Amino acid sequence: MLKSVNDTISGVPIGAAAKNDRVFVRSKRQALRRTLRAILQVVNYAGLLGLVLVFAMPFGWMLSTSLKTLPETMIFPPEWIPHNFVWQNFADAWNTGPFLSYFVNSVVIAVGILVLQMLTCIPAAYAFARYKFKGSGFLFGIVMVTLMIPGQLIFLPVYLELSAFKLLNTHLGLILPFASSAFGIFLLRQAFKQISEELLEAARLDQAAEWKIILQIMVPMVKPVLVTFALFSFIAHWNDYFWPLVMTTNETARTLPLGIAKIREVEGVATWNILMAGNLILVAPILAVFFLSQRQIIKAFVYNGVK
Amino acid sequence: MTLWAKLRPYGMVAPAILVFSLFFIYPIFYMIYLSMFDWNFVSPTKAFVGLQNFQDLLSEEDFRKVLTNTSIYTILTVTLTTGLALLLALWLNKRNIFHGFVQGAIFSPHIISLVSISLLWSWLMDPEYGLLNWVIGLVGFGKLQWLSHPSTALVSLVMVAVWKGVGYNALVFIAGLQSIPADIYEAASLDRSKPWTTFTKLILPMLSPTIFFLVIINMIGSFQVFETIAIMTQGGPINSTNTLVYYIYENGFRFFKIGYASAAGVILLIIVGILTIVYFKLLSNRVHYR
Numbered sequence: 001m002l003k004s005v006n007d008t009i010s011g012v013p014i015g016a017a018a019k020n021d022r023v024f025v026r027s028k029r030q031a032l033r034r035t036l037r038a039i040l041q042v043v044n045y046a047g048l049l050g051l052v053l054v055f056a057m058p059f060g061w062m063l064s065t066s067l068k069t070l071p072e073t074m075i076f077p078p079e080w081i082p083h084n085f086v087w088q089n090f091a092d093a094w095n096t097g098p099f100l101s102y103f104v105n106s107v108v109i110a111v112g113i114l115v116l117q118m119l120t121c122i123p124a125a126y127a128f129a130r131y132k133f134k135g136s137g138f139l140f141g142i143v144m145v146t147l148m149i150p151g152q153l154i155f156l157p158v159y160l161e162l163s164a165f166k167l168l169n170t171h172l173g174l175i176l177p178f179a180s181s182a183f184g185i186f187l188l189r190q191a192f193k194q195i196s197e198e199l200l201e202a203a204r205l206d207q208a209a210e211w212k213i214i215l216q217i218m219v220p221m222v223k224p225v226l227v228t229f230a231l232f233s234f235i236a237h238w239n240d241y242f243w244p245l246v247m248t249t250n251e252t253a254r255t256l257p258l259g260i261a262k263i264r265e266v267e268g269v270a271t272w273n274i275l276m277a278g279n280l281i282l283v284a285p286i287l288a289v290f291f292l293s294q295r296q297i298i299k300a301f302v303y304n305g306v307k
Numbered sequence: 308m309t310l311w312a313k314l315r316p317y318g319m320v321a322p323a324i325l326v327f328s329l330f331f332i333y334p335i336f337y338m339i340y341l342s343m344f345d346w347n348f349v350s351p352t353k354a355f356v357g358l359q360n361f362q363d364l365l366s367e368e369d370f371r372k373v374l375t376n377t378s379i380y381t382i383l384t385v386t387l388t389t390g391l392a393l394l395l396a397l398w399l400n401k402r403n404i405f406h407g408f409v410q411g412a413i414f415s416p417h418i419i420s421l422v423s424i425s426l427l428w429s430w431l432m433d434p435e436y437g438l439l440n441w442v443i444g445l446v447g448f449g450k451l452q453w454l455s456h457p458s459t460a461l462v463s464l465v466m467v468a469v470w471k472g473v474g475y476n477a478l479v480f481i482a483g484l485q486s487i488p489a490d491i492y493e494a495a496s497l498d499r500s501k502p503w504t505t506f507t508k509l510i511l512p513m514l515s516p517t518i519f520f521l522v523i524i525n526m527i528g529s530f531q532v533f534e535t536i537a538i539m540t541q542g543g544p545i546n547s548t549n550t551l552v553y554y555i556y557e558n559g560f561r562f563f564k565i566g567y568a569s570a571a572g573v574i575l576l577i578i579v580g581i582l583t584i585v586y587f588k589l590l591s592n593r594v595h596y597r
Contacts, residue, residue: 047398048405052412055474059415061438062427074436120326123319131316139320146327148583149335152531152552153575156559156568157334157341180326210315239420241534246560257422261538264426272430283423290418294411301417302478 066277093278096266102259110237112175120180125188147182155246191222228300341569348563360570377550381529383465392476413474421534428467457547483517523586
């Protein structure tokens with residue numbers, strides 16, 4: 001047997017008698033390979049399932065806990081689906097603080113930042129991509145430094161600055177430091193650079209005003225990148241905890257993430273059901289958006305890693 | 308060219324440059340300036356102390372502990388995240404619906420607020436009623452203290468960071484793998500090279516720009532870890548999870564030692580600056596390009 005297997009591998013025919021044998025062995029080997037592949041396939045999919053569990057189970061546990069009574073959260077082995085859904089937890093979480101105000105603040109700040117970033121990044125990116133002007137190298141250097149050095153590093157002087165401008169605890173104070181984005185300029189500049197010169201020439205021959213060319217021809221051409229950047233910016237600032245925490249001293253301009261983190265102080269450490277209910281209020285919209293536009297969002301976040 | 312056409316580019320970059328200068332470039336210099344003063348935030352005068360703050364910092368036991376913690380946290384998080392992500396990418400790099408779904412699942416924590424992640428994992432890691440202790444109990448392990456014990460707290464935080472970041476990293480790797488031209492793979496399989504050789508001699512060099520990119524952004528991110536620490540451990544137990552940004556935050560906002568905190572900020576700035584320079588040097592010198 002073993003000999004014939006070797007023969008098949010080396011592919012040297014050894015007479016007619018061996019030929020039948022070889023065909024038999026080959027089919028047997030194929031069967032073996034098939035079973036092996038099937039087993040690997042099963043292991044592969046079991047592994048993938050395990051992987052999904054590692055990432056989905058914590059979220060499932062959050063949902064499950066948010067619908068339990070406090071004693072139920074301490075039962076082991078755990079009950080994944082609670083007997084009665086305690087919707088009251090969500091109301092309790094909502095009532096630990098001025099949640100309507102948190103919510104409005106979150107929307108105002110994230111949208112305000114997004115609008116200002118669009119207004120400042122599009123022209124700047126266009127100028128860096130399309131015009132030659134003195135000092136552009138130096139000015140783009142400022143953009144690159146801002147891109148590379150994280151903002152978390154300079155919160156102390158920014159705090160003092162905002163405090164001097166009397167902007168602490170205001171929406172403006174939380175929006176202005178992010179009114180432009182180095183990352184946005186970087187992304188959009190790449191996109192503007194890729195547009196062919198011929199298209200512009202044609203428009204210029206028509207004597208179209210420069211601002212018209214920019215607004216009516218160039219900006220629509222980079223729309224996918226704009227969407228990508230908008231998603232990235234909105235999610236980042238919707239989720240942000242650090243800046244609102246550092247730049248506020250009272251509730252007037254505080255956002256949802258701060259409100260959720262504060263439930264723990266209000267309700268005490270061990271009321272996990274109410275905490276998870278609050279947590280779900282924060283997570284659910286983002287996860288919903290993610291499931292609706294997974295492709296776009298993944299692209300938005302992975303984009304900068306490839307370029 | 309008209310005067311207006313000459314001025315136009317400056318007008319177009321001005322708003323962005325103004326924002327960066329006001330809220331980024333100026334604060335860096337202001338922080339360096341503040342680091343040489345003794346100031347408590349309320350007093351009208353600042354006392355110039357030169358480099359005293361730096362000397363005090365570097366000789367302080369707590370600060371050295373903070374630097375050690377930050378380094379251990381960074382090294383563990385970066386190696387585990389990048390390494391696991393590479394393995395996951397090689398495994399998940401297929402284009403079908405099921406793999407797409409798995410990719411989405413492992414990516415999802417990346418877009419969730421760190422507040423939610425921190426609260427969720429505080430609950431999962433609860434020493435009494437946490438799900439994690441129950442799960443490891445099923446496999447026969449005893450209960451762990453997770454965040455409540457100095458010997459496990461920092462590693463627990465690393466676990467959370469890896470869980471949050473590994474999916475994003477894996478997807479960046481997958482994008483990198485898919486940008487390797489198919490004919491290179493074909494050439495390798497025609498040469499009958501072993502999978503391991505293909506990996507070390509071909510895939511790894513082709514991926515090196517991606518690897519450098521991820522290592523550096525993971526490092527910069529880990530060096531400034533704050534949210535998980537502020538919510539999950541507040542630097543404790545017994546200072547075992549106190550890291551640089553949290554230390555700066557506490558000194559500035561709780562003890563009002565502005566000069567002292569600024570000095571710590573300058574040290575962090577130097578570390579991050581060096582990392583960034585190293586990144587660009589490596590990128591331009593050693594990294595393999597097509």
